[in-house]
Amino acid sequence: MSSPRLSGPQYLMRGFQLLRLPGIRLFAMLPLAINTLIFGLLTYLSISRFSQWIDQLMNWLPNWLGFLEWLLWPLAVILLLAIVMYFFSTIANLIAAPFNGLLAEKLEEQLSGKEVAGRETLLQAVASFPRSIGREGRKLLYYAGFAILTLIASFILSPLAPLLWFAMNSWMMAIEYCDYPMDNHRLSFSEARRRIARQRGTSFSFGAVVMLGTMVPILNLFIMPAAVCGGTLMWLERLKDEEPRS
Known part of the structure; x- marks a missing residue:
């Protein structure tokens, strides 16, 4: 691969472009179908409660900050959207994890011209579901630790709570989607986190x-x-060639 020049947002933009590659479209359809089903169902279920959740969130605001309600209301919307959409994404990623790993594998092979060791077929990806659930479980535990710290910080810095939760969820999105190619190469989750943190x-x-x-x-x-495609490209350009920590 050429020396890395892309920024984080550019990796996502390239990810959308890579979805159109002839050998990738089929493997992108499965996570896309799962995502559509999960998001459609959970969005339908949450729409009726969104206003109620916003009111409850604003009631959490201390009385002495009531004069800032006009400013904090849009931040509350951002916070709620971040939490709801991360929850949706977590469920979708949990179900689609084996297929996301397969998509990352096929894209890496096409971009690098080299086979991924232990490469899987579609049936093998389905059979690897229990192992994928275990990996996703470690991500959820990591998320829970960060969520507790963010919750504590939110009580101390109430006006900044929406931004704190958005920042935490953004970091977790990076962990989620950059991890698939590293999991394909059987890197430990701690090693994956270390490499992502280095960038x-x-x-x-x-x-x-x-x-x-x-x-x-x-x-x-x-x-x-x-x-998934953007995270795989980032793996190839920025994360793959680091020496693993012993």
Whole structure:
């Protein structure tokens, strides 16, 4: 691969372009179908409660900050969208994890011209579902730790709570989508996190635009496979050649 020149947002843009590659379209259709089903169902279920959730969130605002309601209301909307869409994405990624891994594998092989060791067929990807669930479980535990810290910080810095939650979810999006190619190469989750953290600026900006994309109707249906492709390209250009920590 050529020396890395892309920024985090550019990796997502390239991810959308890579979805159109002839040998990739079929493998992108499965996570796309799962994403469409999950987002459609959960969006329908949450629409009726959105206003109620906003009111409850604003009631959490301390009385002495009531004069800032006009400013904090849009931030509350951003916070709620970030939480709801991350919840949706978590469920979709949990179900689609084996197919996302297969998509990352096929894209890496096409871009690098080399087979991924232990490459899988579609049936093998389905059979690997229990292992994929285990990997996703480790991500959820990592998320839970960050969520507790963010919740504590939100009580201390109430006006900044929406931005804190958005930042945390953005980082988790980077972890989620950059991890698939590293999992294909059997890197441990701790090693995957270390490599992503070494590219902190690029990783965070990539996760932030993915997070924003999940909040946009229609676009959020395509964001999962595009983010997998963008994360795979980032792996090839920035993350693959690092020496693993012993």
